[in-house]
Structures are given as structure tokens and as C-alpha cells.
Amino acid sequence: MTVTFKDVKADLLDKIAQGIMAPGTLMPNEMDLAERYGCARATVNRAMRELADEGIVERKRKAGTRVRKAPIRQARFSIPIVREEIESKGSEYRYALIDRTLQDVPDWLRGRLALKPGQEVVRVVCMHWADGIPYQHEERWINPEIVPAVLEADFSANGPNEWLLAEVPFSNAEISFMAVEATQDLADHMGCFAGNALFRTERTTWLKETAITFVRLTYRRGHRMTTRY
Amino acid sequence: MTVTFKDVKADLLDKIAQGIMAPGTLMPNEMDLAERYGCARATVNRAMRELADEGIVERKRKAGTRVRKAPIRQARFSIPIVREEIESKGSEYRYALIDRTLQDVPDWLRGRLALKPGQEVVRVVCMHWADGIPYQHEERWINPEIVPAVLEADFSANGPNEWLLAEVPFSNAEISFMAVEATQDLADHMGCFAGNALFRTERTTWLKETAITFVRLTYRRGHRMTTRY
DNA sequence: AAGTGGTCTAGACCACGAC
DNA sequence: TCGTGGTCTAGACCACTTA
Known part of the structure; x- marks a missing residue:
């Protein structure tokens, strides 16, 4: 051998x-x-x-x-599609659109996406359930300049995540993990109390040099994101 | 060319x-x-x-x-040593040991580390500050069977993380990210209020098949963990 | 100046797995 | 069955970096 x-x-x-x-x-x-x-x-x-x-x-x-004296300890996370994440656990996936509006890009988002003032973005808010229990709250802004089809897209049946994956072939991104206290609105959707600690990820996605979307995913109370390395 | x-x-x-x-x-x-x-x-x-x-x-x-239809979106995190994380931001690093005890392994930890009942572990609690502001709270359990030197180690000047890195050459691990509500004790140390949402990582480290250490790192309020991919 | 890793080449054999 | 990727080889040239 x-x-x-x-x-x-x-x-x-x-x-x-x-x-x-x-x-x-x-x-x-x-x-x-x-x-x-x-x-x-x-x-x-x-x-x-x-x-x-x-x-x-x-x-x-x-x-x-x-x-290496101090090995670079690095973990690799696979970022799953929420539907697959839920179904892989053997749970039933359910989705609902909460809100979908075309609006001027808010100031705080303008910097993040490098957009011009007054430019319009599509804002989508939706919920994902596992076995009927709130699993994840999604709040997303999409730049219609890059993905004009988003203006026609109807997110009442399927979430914008899967839709975007099919529409935009490949991209790079920046992702952040953090803890937040639930607002009353979030608490209502997630079935918890205002002030409860929730795990959140925020992701900005780019195609080449132009921003496509910024998304804020807030998970139900007690959620853990785990990986091995 | x-x-x-x-x-x-x-x-x-x-x-x-x-x-x-x-x-x-x-x-x-x-x-x-x-x-x-x-x-x-x-x-x-x-x-x-x-x-x-x-x-x-x-x-x-x-x-x-x-x-790939749905590209495996995976992020790579480098897990920094707290001291380097703080100093790389140009802040002054400070450390203090809060508690160090030899105790029977608690039941909830026994399963995680695959230890026998009644086995003893070293528990270390300490704090890390950046520019005098609470940055990270560390609670760690170490298996002295693998690292007997831990029984002699004095963590009053340096944190157990750096010590372990020098002692244990290479290992694999499982890491989890989550959000927790600050207990009163945590809040006292972190300079926030009980109930505040804090970002936490938990890591179990193994050498081959035997557990070395379990550590719980809780970050100050508002902390974000960020990476690009 | 010289040693080390970084990479390319052309050819070869093989294992997997779709057909 | 047999096309495709997985890998090894032996040799070569080059770029970087430190001594």
C-alpha cells in the first residue's frame, strides 16, 4: 500500500x-x-x-x-435554511407572512447596505414555526436594484430566504450573533415575555460589491446554535 | 504566464x-x-x-x-483568546480570579464530560475586563485526570484558558452559542441588571476521547460575535 | 545567497457509483 | 461497465523570506 x-x-x-x-x-x-x-x-x-x-x-x-503555539481554534458553522433545520429535527414546518412593504431605506440600514438616501427597499417580516410552536422570527430588507423580481414576489406561501437562494446564485456575507431582550411585539410573536433573552443572528449579504439583503433572525427562547470542530 | x-x-x-x-x-x-x-x-x-x-x-x-442548488453557507469563526481579543481592539486587558475550588463533579456536568460519579473536578470562576469595564465572565470546570498539573496551578495572575492552551497541545471541541438572562450574581459581575440578555458560549473540549474541560463564557451586554464568509 | 514552501506538469492507477 | 473524480509520482521552476 x-x-x-x-x-x-x-x-x-x-x-x-x-x-x-x-x-x-x-x-x-x-x-x-x-x-x-x-x-x-x-x-x-x-x-x-x-x-x-x-x-x-x-x-x-x-x-x-x-x-502553532496557540492553535487558531476555528469553528465552522453551516447556516441552514430554517425549513430544513426544522424538518431535519422531524418537526412539522409552518410559515406565515406578517408584513411586506416597500419603503424608503431607513438611515441605520443605509450605511450597512451602502445605499443612497431615498432609495427604496422591500421589507418582509415573517414567522417560522416548528410543530406549531414559534421557532424563528425573520425581519428582512431586500435591495430591489439587484433583485428586481422581488417587487413582484409574493411571500405569502414561501419565505424570502428560499426565494432568494434560488434567485441569487452565489454571494458573500457578514454574520453576527448576539443576545437581545424581546420587545413586546417580538414577545407576542414568539410566545414569550417582553424582556426575555433571545438569540439573534444578523446577516448582510452581498453580490460582488453591492448589498442584496440584510436579515435579522430571532430564535425562540432557549435556542442554541451548536457545532463541532 | x-x-x-x-x-x-x-x-x-x-x-x-x-x-x-x-x-x-x-x-x-x-x-x-x-x-x-x-x-x-x-x-x-x-x-x-x-x-x-x-x-x-x-x-x-x-x-x-x-x-450546488442551495450552497452550503458556512461561516468560519476563529475562537480568540480573550486577552488577545481585547488587546487587539487597543484596550487594556485586566483579569481577576473570583473562585477556585476542587469539587465533586455536578450531575449535569457528568454526562457532558463522561465522568464517573464522585470524580473530582476543578472549578474556576474569573472575570476579564477591557479598559476596566467588565468584558467577559468565565466559569470553567477542568478534569484533573487529564491535566493533573491543574491541581497545582494558581490562576490568580493568568486565566485558565491561556494556561490550558500551553498545557494541552491540541484538541477537538463542541461549541454552542445562546442568549441567557443574567442572574443577580452575573449581573453584579458584569455591571448590568438581573434579567438583562447576555450572549454566552459554552464549549466542551476533548483530547482524543476524554473530556478536558467545559467552559461557559458570558459576554457583556450588547456584545456581538461577527465573521465574514 | 540560499533554503523552504507553492505550484504546475504529464502520466499513471484506482475506487466509486451512475447507468 | 466504464466515466469521473481522488490521489500519487518524479521532476521542475519559482517566490518568498530569512540568515
């Missing part, structure tokens, strides 16, 4: 985890490792590159590869 | 973003693309593999590569 990059990676990881290669240690260069493992340099390169991508080691030309 | 995998990747991304390759589209196979771009198949492979890693496309042997 030939030595694969996964073999090399696993062995290096093991040596790091066992403390044989302590944080700060300078690792052998690719050529030496290739010889030691009996494989090509490209194989070692792939293994070490992945370790670097994962923040375990740090690579510099000429300086070599070192085990 | 030769064609690099970044060139290929950027061009493919562009075609996807422009809708030339719409979601669901079957992309040409690696050999054809290599010929079209005038490069080796390995170059195309690297470009497409990275697109797959980022959740933009989906690859299956024999079936080929498709643009």
Missing part, C-alpha cells in the same frame, strides 16, 4: 497531540518528511497544507513549518 | 456568480476544463476541490461536478 497524504496528516497530527512535536517546534522540511514516509514531496505538501488550513501549523517559506 | 489553480477557481466562481453556470448545472469534467484552460488536470482538480470544500459545488465520481 502506498502512503497517502491522509496517512501523513494523521501521523503528524498524532505526533502533535502526543506532545512529541510540542507547540513551537520546527518540523522537518517537506523533502525530509517525504523521504522518511517513503512518498513524494507533493504528498507531504498536501498533508501539511491542510494542517496549515486548519490552523494547526504555521508555514513560512525559508523559515519552515512550525506547530 | 501559466494558468494557476487560482485563475481557474476565480473564473469558475465568476461564471457561477454571473449565472452562466446556474445552480444545478453540470460542469464540464476535469479533462475538458484542463484542455480549455490550457493547464494540467491537477490544476483544475485543485480549483474544483477547493470550490467543493467551500460548499459552492458538489462532486461525485462518475456523476461529475454540479453547482
